[in-house]
Amino acid sequence: MPGVTVTAAVRAMAARHPDLALDVVRTSWDEQTRVVLDGRVDVCFVRMPVDRQGLRLRPMFAEPRVAVLPADHRLAGKASVGIAELAAEQLLQDPDAVPEWRDLPERLAEQRHSRPRLVANTVEEKLEYVAAGEGILVLPVSVVTFYTRPDVVHVPIEDIADSQVCLAWSAGRPSQLVRDFVESAAAALAG
Incomplete structure (x- = not known):
């Protein structure tokens, strides 16, 4: 993995x-x-x-999970974020991988109106979409440090379980x- x-x-x-x-x-x-x-x-x-x-x-x-954001994202400079701060974002991965995000009340109410998830099969493809401002990811910190890039940042998520x-x-x-x-x-x- x-x-x-x-x-x-x-x-x-x-x-x-x-x-x-x-x-x-x-x-x-x-x-x-x-x-x-x-x-x-x-x-x-x-x-x-x-x-x-x-x-x-x-x-x-186990290891902490982080929000992966475009470098110019409104939350990019924060020391940490709560999962609810990510509710309005487009998640670029299977929502079942981030049940804390999927099950937010705002997400459950919005599911009927949300746009279809972009199809990306690899971490590399998903990071391209993040860099382009198409959405965010929630990944274990080791994955993000493995795929370091200047146009993408990661911010610790303070209120979700470790991976x-x-x-x-x-x-x-x-x-x-x-x-x-x-x-x-x-x-x-x-x-």
Whole structure:
């Protein structure tokens, strides 16, 4: 997942199983659980919320989420914002990824009249729309720092939950190697 660094977990597993070939696969929000359920990967770092059906999950870490705004946005210079201050903004991502925004009373009343969400599949595409003033994003701080650009700023959101990152694996394909990876990753990330 963008912003999630897996190096420590992969190295810990490689130290535990030196003869095991480990491949790292990039995923996205849209496919983060699908790659586990269809067997393309054995484990995946996923950003919550996800549909838990068919999965086992173990929390790994949490990180703050920030509002991603055009550099000239009216809120761009603030030290922090509340989620309600973003209610009138066009969200450029799946509203289910930001239930705190989606469920604001102003949003619920406006849903009948809001314009359709622009279709952008990657963080890079979404950031282009933000820079162009088409809307905003709410992202984990590690994603924003990974994609630093001069025409986009981020502002901490003071009243929403952190982004939770979990390890996910198939409930239907138990494996000692998967259990070993989960334990190794948890130990590596705890340090």
